[in-house]
Amino acid sequence: MNAIEIRNLSKSFRELHAVDGLNMTVPVGAIYGFIGENGSGKSTTEKLICGLLVPNGGEIKLFGRDYTNQDVRAKIGVLIEQPGCFPNMSVWNNMMLQAINLSIKNPEEEVRKVLRIVRMEGSASNKFKNCSLGMKQRIGIAFALLGNPALLILDETINGLDADGMRIMREVLVDITKNYNCTVLISSHILGELEKIATHYGIVRGGKMIKEMTAGQLEEDCPTYVALQSKDMAKTKTLLKKKYTRVSEENEYIRVYDNVKADEIVNYLYKNNIFVTEIKTDKISLEEYYIDLMKEAK
Amino acid sequence: MEMQFEKQSFGKRLASMLKVDFKRMFLSPLVYIMGGISLVLPILILVMTGLIPSTTIDPVTGMETTVETFTNVWQAIGSMGSAMSMDLTSMCNINLLFFLVAIFACIFVSDDFRSGYAKNLFTVRAKRIDYVLSKTIVCFVGAIAMFLLSFVGAMIGGAIAGLSFSTEGFGAGGVIACFISKIFISLIFVSIAILLGTVAKQKLWLSILCSLAAGMLLFTMIPMITPLSAGILNVIMCIAGGAIFAVGLGALSNLILKKTSLV
Numbered sequence: 052m053n054a055i056e057i058r059n060l061s062k063s064f065r066e067l068h069a070v071d072g073l074n075m076t077v078p079v080g081a082i083y084g085f086i087g088e089n090g091s092g093k094s095t096t097e098k099l100i101c102g103l104l105v106p107n108g109g110e111i112k113l114f115g116r117d118y119t120n121q122d123v124r125a126k127i128g129v130l131i132e133q134p135g136c137f138p139n140m141s142v143w144n145n146m147m148l149q150a151i152n153l154s155i156k157n158p159e160e161e162v163r164k165v166l167r168i169v170r171m172e173g174s175a176s177n178k179f180k181n182c183s184l185g186m187k188q189r190i191g192i193a194f195a196l197l198g199n200p201a202l203l204i205l206d207e208t209i210n211g212l213d214a215d216g217m218r219i220m221r222e223v224l225v226d227i228t229k230n231y232n233c234t235v236l237i238s239s240h241i242l243g244e245l246e247k248i249a250t251h252y253g254i255v256r257g258g259k260m261i262k263e264m265t266a267g268q269l270e271e272d273c274p275t276y277v278a279l280q281s282k283d284m285a286k287t288k289t290l291l292k293k294k295y296t297r298v299s300e301e302n303e304y305i306r307v308y309d310n311v312k313a314d315e316i317v318n319y320l321y322k323n324n325i326f327v328t329e330i331k332t333d334k335i336s337l338e339e340y341y342i343d344l345m346k347e348a349k
Numbered sequence: 350m351e352m353q354f355e356k357q358s359f360g361k362r363l364a365s366m367l368k369v370d371f372k373r374m375f376l377s378p379l380v381y382i383m384g385g386i387s388l389v390l391p392i393l394i395l396v397m398t399g400l401i402p403s404t405t406i407d408p409v410t411g412m413e414t415t416v417e418t419f420t421n422v423w424q425a426i427g428s429m430g431s432a433m434s435m436d437l438t439s440m441c442n443i444n445l446l447f448f449l450v451a452i453f454a455c456i457f458v459s460d461d462f463r464s465g466y467a468k469n470l471f472t473v474r475a476k477r478i479d480y481v482l483s484k485t486i487v488c489f490v491g492a493i494a495m496f497l498l499s500f501v502g503a504m505i506g507g508a509i510a511g512l513s514f515s516t517e518g519f520g521a522g523g524v525i526a527c528f529i530s531k532i533f534i535s536l537i538f539v540s541i542a543i544l545l546g547t548v549a550k551q552k553l554w555l556s557i558l559c560s561l562a563a564g565m566l567l568f569t570m571i572p573m574i575t576p577l578s579a580g581i582l583n584v585i586m587c588i589a590g591g592a593i594f595a596v597g598l599g600a601l602s603n604l605i606l607k608k609t610s611l612v
Binding site: 127295 | 365
């Protein structure tokens with residue numbers, strides 16, 4: 052069963068094709084990292100799923116039903132861009148309005164609970180307009196968490212958060228997916244943070260999905276490598292290229308992608324009178340993988 | 350395995366939407382400001398116009414000009430004559446409230462879009478009709494409150510200005526019929542403002558401007574439809590007019606919300 056299933060979705064703003072025949076599958080219980088450049092169509096896709104924009108074509112299904120189904124829509128938590136709050140109203144009153152909107156049975160209790168989760172219970176009486184950017188993001192997350200949503204759609208949510216906020220966010224997302232079977236669709240440019248929690252990824256470019264994969268597939272696609280530095284980088288590179296097939300120089304390090312151990316490389320270079328000054332074994336990050344994929348796409 | 354979701358019936362959806370809108374209305378200073386204006390406006394009008402002499406003589410030409418001022422407190426509620434008149438008493442009375450009601454409805458709708466709260470509402474509400482219906486009901490209730498406050502203000506203003514409270518010529522029933530008719534006409538203004546609010550969305554100035562322009566077209570007809578000598582027929586006509594406009598324009602607002610981008 053898929054929480055979100057999108058087929059051939061398209062949305063244009065006059066001449067601009069923001070979403071262009073996009074396909075997407077988000078399984079139930081997944082934390083789906085939605086990645087793409089600025090203007091690639093991430094936010095537009097999310098707004099289309101939420102029914103805030105009208106698609107030009109295609110099909111959106113949520114939990115196997117049409118996305119306009121009222122019963123399903125009542126169980127969606129969303130934070131797209133800024134949280135939608137009345138600036139002159141207190142955080143508490145804003146939250147209460149949303150709790151009533153969601154027909155939550157014990158609204159006070161539920162609001163208190165979600166404010167506690169995002170550690171904002173002490174700021175409930177503050178006017179929303181007086182909250183800092185980070186506080187507003189936390190409030191937005193609390194908004195989205197109201198009423199135990201079955202699907203959480205978060206757009207650039209972690210961008211304005213401090214280190215503590217990001218950690219809380221990570222913990223909350225992992226907890227709700229594991230314990231409440233909630234599905235999360237999250238877009239962000241902070242790929243390092245996304246990599247820590249996502250179970251699935253979708254990479255979008257020019258309004259099209261260019262790759263969808265699980266975290267396991269990403270692991271397979273991101274090989275480990277040995278990165279090293281020496282006093283004579285040019286000679287080292289020539290020597291390594293003679294012995295190994297996949298050698299490149301990136302960020303002032305020579306990388307060997309062949310399945311080889313670090314001590315083996317050190318011995319080989321030592322025998323050729325090259326002294327290694329620094330060596331480490333690392334893995335291609337999501338960010339690097341994404342950049343490479345974007346280069347290929349271009 | 351298909352996931353089970355709680356059924357969201359029309360009644361449940363509308364009840365929660367109404368709760369949200371009523372709570373929002375009473376938490377917002379807007380309703381109190383509008384209420385205050387509705388109360389003070391007739392007092393100011395009746396007291397200030399009482400200071401204007403009914404006849405003035407031009408010192409150069411010696412021509413005498415007669416100004417129709419308030420002589421009876423009920424003129425603040427409706428016009429004495431049934432013919433369409435454009436004098437001070439039929440323009441500067443409770444009819445001014447129609448514009449205030451339109452501004453109130455425009456701000457109420459526009460605030461949803463300007464604050465981004467519309468995102469929260471429409472994400473969980475696929476049926477836009479809940480929104481239109483709830484906004485119409487809440488704004489109409491707000492309009493009734495404003496009319497009642499204006500009525501009270503007119504009584505206070507009339508007493509201060511020393512105007513006559515006599516109902517001779519139209520009767521108490523006529524005053525009640527006139528007042529009820531006006532309340533139901535406000536539903537037309539509310540529906541227009543909500544429609545224009547959904548079209549203009551974040552652009553509050555646009556919705557207010559268009560609502561006032563549309564209101565001006567109706568404004569000249571109101572004294573004729575709702576004179577102080579109004580009867581049951583006037584009331585029925587105004588109820589029917591209000592209902593027809595509310596349903597028609599509400600359906601149009603619903604269509605606009607369905608077919609246009611909400612952010």
